[in-house]
Each structure stands twice: as structure tokens, then as C-alpha cells.
Amino acid sequence: MNKTLFQFFHWYYSPEGDLWNHAKDMAPGLAALGVTDVWLPPAYKSADGVHEPGYAVYDLYDLGEFNQKGTVRTRYGTKAEYIECIRVIKEQGMGVIADIVLNHKMGGDEKEKVPVQNVNDDNRLEVISEQHTVEAHTKFTFPGRKGKYSKFKWDWHCFTGICEDGTISAIINEYGHGSWEPLLEQENGNFDYLMGDDIEFRNPLVREELKQWGVWYVETTGVTGFRLDAVKHISPAFFPEWLDHLRNHFKHDFFTIGEYWRDHSGPLLDYQEATGHRIQLFDVPLHFNFYRASLEGRDYDMRSIFDNSLVRDNPFEAITFVDNHDTQPLQSLESTVDYWFKPHAYAIIMLREAGTPCVFYPAVFEAKYTDHRNGEEIYIELNKIPVVEPMIKMRRDLCYGIQGEYFDDPNIVGWTKQGEDDKLYSGLAVLLSNADDGDKWMGMGRKNAGRQLYDICGGRPELVTLDENGEGRFFVNAGSVSVWVDNRYHID
Numbered sequence: 001m002n003k004t005l006f007q008f009f010h011w012y013y014s015p016e017g018d019l020w021n022h023a024k025d026m027a028p029g030l031a032a033l034g035v036t037d038v039w040l041p042p043a044y045k046s047a048d049g050v051h052e053p054g055y056a057v058y059d060l061y062d063l064g065e066f067n068q069k070g071t072v073r074t075r076y077g078t079k080a081e082y083i084e085c086i087r088v089i090k091e092q093g094m095g096v097i098a099d100i101v102l103n104h105k106m107g108g109d110e111k112e113k114v115p116v117q118n119v120n121d122d123n124r125l126e127v128i129s130e131q132h133t134v135e136a137h138t139k140f141t142f143p144g145r146k147g148k149y150s151k152f153k154w155d156w157h158c159f160t161g162i163c164e165d166g167t168i169s170a171i172i173n174e175y176g177h178g179s180w181e182p183l184l185e186q187e188n189g190n191f192d193y194l195m196g197d198d199i200e201f202r203n204p205l206v207r208e209e210l211k212q213w214g215v216w217y218v219e220t221t222g223v224t225g226f227r228l229d230a231v232k233h234i235s236p237a238f239f240p241e242w243l244d245h246l247r248n249h250f251k252h253d254f255f256t257i258g259e260y261w262r263d264h265s266g267p268l269l270d271y272q273e274a275t276g277h278r279i280q281l282f283d284v285p286l287h288f289n290f291y292r293a294s295l296e297g298r299d300y301d302m303r304s305i306f307d308n309s310l311v312r313d314n315p316f317e318a319i320t321f322v323d324n325h326d327t328q329p330l331q332s333l334e335s336t337v338d339y340w341f342k343p344h345a346y347a348i349i350m351l352r353e354a355g356t357p358c359v360f361y362p363a364v365f366e367a368k369y370t371d372h373r374n375g376e377e378i379y380i381e382l383n384k385i386p387v388v389e390p391m392i393k394m395r396r397d398l399c400y401g402i403q404g405e406y407f408d409d410p411n412i413v414g415w416t417k418q419g420e421d422d423k424l425y426s427g428l429a430v431l432l433s434n435a436d437d438g439d440k441w442m443g444m445g446r447k448n449a450g451r452q453l454y455d456i457c458g459g460r461p462e463l464v465t466l467d468e469n470g471e472g473r474f475f476v477n478a479g480s481v482s483v484w485v486d487n488r489y490h491i492d
Contacts, residue, residue, distance in 0.1 A: 001034075001396060002034075002399055002400075003036045003037065004035050004036050004037075004356075004395055005036070005037045005038075005319065005357065005359065006037070006039065006359050006361075007321075007359065008023045008041075008361055009076075009325065010382070011328055013053070015050045017050065017075065017076060017077045017078075019040075019075075019076035020076050020081040020084070020085040021081055023040065023085050024081075024084060024085040024088045027088050027092045027094065030094065031093055031094055033389055033393055034392045034393050034397070035359070036094055036095065037095040037096070038089050038094055038097065039099065039358065040076075040086075040098060041053060041075075041076060041099050042057070042099045042100075042229075043063050043064070043076070043082050043098065043221070044058070044059060044063055044074070045058045045059045045062035045063075045066070046058055046074065046075065049069040049075075050071050050073070050074065050075040051075075053075060053325070054074065054075060054099070055229065056107065056195075057101045057104065057105055057106060058105065058140075059142050059145060060217075061142070061145060061148070061149045061213065062074075062144070063221075064076075064077060064078040064080075064081070066148075067144050068143075068144035068145065069107060083220070083221055083222070086221055086223060087222065090222065095225055096222070096224050096225070097223070097225040097255065097257065098217070098221065098223040098225070098226055098227070099227050099229060100226045101229040102210060102228075102238075103194055103198065103199060103229060103234055104194060105154060105159075105199065107137070108138050108140050108197065109137070109141045109143060110141065111137055111138075112135070112155060113133050113135055114134055114136045114138055114162065115133055116132065116134055116162065116169035116170060116171055116178075117129055117131050117132070117169060117170055118169050119170055122189075123188060123189040124180060124190045124192070125190055126189065131178070134164055136162045136164055136197075138154070138155060138158075138159055139153070139154065139156070140153065140154035150209065150213065150216075152209045157174065157203060158197075158200055158206050159171055159197045159198055160173070160181060160192060161197075161198040162197055163193070173200060175200055175202035175203055176200070176202060180193065181201060181202060183232075183235065183236070184236055184267065184270050185232050185233070185262075192234075192235075193233070194230055194233045198233075201235045201237070201238045202235075207241065207242075210242060214242060214245065214246050215246065215249050218246065218254075224254065225254050225255030225256060225257070226255075227258075228256065228257065229259055230259060231258040231260050231279070232259075232260045232267075236274040236275050239258070239279060240275050243279075255280075256279050257280050257281065258271070258275075258279040258282070260281050260282070260284070261326075261333070263284060263288045264285055265285050265308050265313045265314070268281045268283075268284070268285075268310050268314075269314055280317040280319050280356070281310060281318065281319065282319045282324075283309055283310040283311050283318045283319060286306070286309040286310065286311055286318075286321075286349075286355075287321060287324075287327065287337075289304075289305050289306070289307065290322055290341065290348075291327075291335045293305060293341055293344070293345075294337045294338035294341035297435075297479075300434060301410040302409070302411060302412070302413045305348065305407075305413070311354045315354035318354070318356070319357075319358055320348075320349035321349065321357070321358040321360065322342060322349065322360060322363070323336055323342075323360050323362075324358075324360055328380075329380045330371040330378060330380060343385060343480075344434070346363070346385065346387065346388050346391055347387075347391065348432075350388075350391040351395060351417070351428065352403065352415060353399075353403050353417075357395070359388060359392065362383070363384065364384060364385075364388060364389060365384070366383055367380075387481065387483075390491050394428065394485065397423070397424075398417070398423075398425065398427060398486075399426075399428065400417060400419055400423050400426045401417050401418035401420050401426065401445075402417070402418045403418075404418070404442060404443055404444070409438075411433060411434055412432065412435070412438040412439075413431075413432050414429065414432065414440050414474065415429075416428070416429045416444045418448060419444070425485070425486040427448060427451075427485075427486070428485045429474050430481070430483050431481070431482045432476065432480075433477065433478055433479060433481075435478065437477055438475070439473050439474060441473050442471065443469060443470050443471040443472075444466060446470045449469065451470075451486060451487075452464070452465050452466075453465075453474075453484040453486060453487060454484065454485065455483065456484075456489075457482055457483050459477045459480050460477065460482050462475065463487060
């Protein structure tokens, strides 16, 4: 069965604490569609309580159990609801991907005097001050938890850098002596620091604590995989050590995806090589190709849609996506694929052999929210994309066999899947247009001779009958997607 991931949240999901219950209730429907793995948002207590989506990490051990940061539950519910949600998802035969945020901590409980030196934000290797001492919230004692699960207390020796009053400072600790951890990523000179109190992975006590937490987390929740946040900003030496520890403890591998935000496959390939190919990565370059194609319309050359993408250069370790919580409107990384092109993009990630697709929550359940930009309140609607649910089913049922490529025109491209004999009605033909109506002669192999196919997307009324060579002329409307499937295959 083809793998399909589902991101069950968006940045502005309601803070009312119902997401775990909502995901539990929707699990049977997602499984029936053909979803194989559900990605859930960060489950631990945020420094901003319920007012932030979970990436401002405060206490990794508080899954909605302790009265900390003004709340017992997290933005998404209680610990008991989270564990029950995971149980039900797994009961439906799907895996559960936990969002793991280990780059930083925020919301320290006490201030400490910390030796630092300020650096240039645009070049963190450039020191712009003498060593001096500042008071910073770098001590984490978790008074609400009172040492349950772990007695480890975080202090300034556990961090490489902080940002006080808008100035980034490197901490003069015994591990780096004011230097950042070595990274592959050279943006801003060194991009170790992202936000909050940046975790010092050169500290062996920190690494040991995070490994113990990882074991506790898996044993407590039963998750089957991980989405690793901000790996671009974390030493590439850490996650292989962390994952190997979990594998050795549990005697199996975990499905693991990393977020490395770069618009070119080169840095992603370097990271995968450096981490021993333990971590698949989201195909950010492909997302940006979709984004540009959606803005340029007929002027975009569809033959170049895979240029510089991870799915082209390392298809077996690429997680493809159209949009996610970072790209949605009003976010700092906003690059939302225009609505007209979303069916094209989803066809590309769902109905081809390369890459593993991840469907974004609003594509199935929609999203409506307000936020502010430049003092102005803005209302956003991310509407459901009707073709996505049928595409998830077609990926499960039909998307098998040898793939034929027809990327020979700048505005109309297509591909075919010949199907497999042991999968009823499998095989399909896909045609995309970013300009005018058109057609293309495509083949599905001699074994499919005589099959009749219809456009399951509903754009074209005619049937296509394959000739003795398994070939036929397929059609597509202007700026549209047509997916041609066996006339006997129908989606309820």
C-alpha cells in the first residue's frame, strides 16, 4: 500500500483544546481514505500556554498534566486525551508522527547571570561586543511538575545563545567558549541560533537528558515516528545519536522526517548524507516550485516543475507537500500555493511514484482564521480542495505499475501508471494544464489495450478507449487537472 501522510493541524487551529479529540474522531475516516500516518502538532507545554501552537517549548515532560504557564492542558488538550487519540489512530491501522522540537527552550523560570558576547545578526560569526554579563531567563526548574519523570534542571550551561532586547548573544560556556555549534548550514555565517534559549548539544548532560526523554516519550505515548523541527539549526551529529539510542532501546527503527528549510536540494542532500540517511526531509524546493508556478500561470514552464527538487535528486527520502503551517497566509514564511494550482500540485505529489506525500489539514477540513499584519486585522479562508480526498483513495487503489512520462510541453504535461495485475482497476493517466484546453497522446502499456477510462475529476465528459497498443488521446480543460481511470472504478 502506498504511504500517505496527513498533517492534522494548521498554525491557527483553535486554542480551545479540542484537537486531540477531533483527530480521534476523524481517524476512522482518514484510514478509510487511505491515509497511513498522521502527523500531530507539538504535544508539550508551551511557554505561552495555550496561546501558541507548541513551538515555543517550555517543558517536554508536560503533555497537559501539570499546572504550568497558566494552564494544565496544552493548546490541543490534556495528556489523557493525547494518549487516547494516539491509541485510536493506531487502532485504525495508521502510524502517529510526533512533532519533536529540540532546538530551543523558552519561558525560563528564573533569571541567571550569564557571560555572553554579542554577535551580528546577519553574520553570527562576527563578534560585536566585549564579553559581559547579562541577566537572562535560562534556568528551568519546572515548579509545577516538581521533578516528576525527570529531576534535570536546565541552566545557562545547557545553552549556546540567547536573545535579550533584540540582540543575539553567544554564551561563553565551557563547551563552545562563545562559539556556535558547527553546522552544515552557512546562512548568516552560522545559523545555530534561531530563537529562545538555544540548546547546547555539546553538553553531554543535555544529550543524555534528551535521550532519556525520548525513551519516556515513546513509552508514554506510543508514537511510531517523528517530525524533527528546525534540523537546519541543530548540529547534524545530534539526531543520529538520538535516533540510534531509541532504535537500540526499542529494537526497531522509527519513521523520521526532518524540516530543513532551503529552496534548493543541495543543502538537503548534504544533510541526509551527514546524518547517514536516517532522516527523510520535506521537499521544500518542490513546494517553492509549486508556489512560483501558481503565481506565474501560463508563463511557468511545467517541464521544469521538478528542477532542484529533492524528489528528483533523492526520491526515496523525499516527503512532498503542497503547503504546511509555515507557508500559510500571515506566517513569516508565507508562500501559499494559489488555490487554482493546488489540484495540480496535489496530483503531482499524490499520483506519482517518487516521494511520499503529506496532505495539509485545510485541504480536507478547510481553515478560517484572523490575525494581524501591520496593525490591520485580516481574515483568511483556506478552502477545501475537492479533488484531494479522491486522490488519496486513488493513491491507495490505483497508483501502481510502470510510470510513463509526458513532460514535453511547457503548458500541458502528463504521466501514466500501467497498474499491477493483482490490484483491481489499477493504473491511471494524468494530464495537467496551466494554460489552454489541450490533449496528449499517452500510453498505458499493451496489457491495458481496450480499457475505457473516464475523467474522475469531472472536467471532461468523454470516454477514452485505449487502442491495441494501450495508447489513447487524453484531454484536459484550461488551467485544470484531469485524472483518467478505469470506467469501472468509482469513489463512493
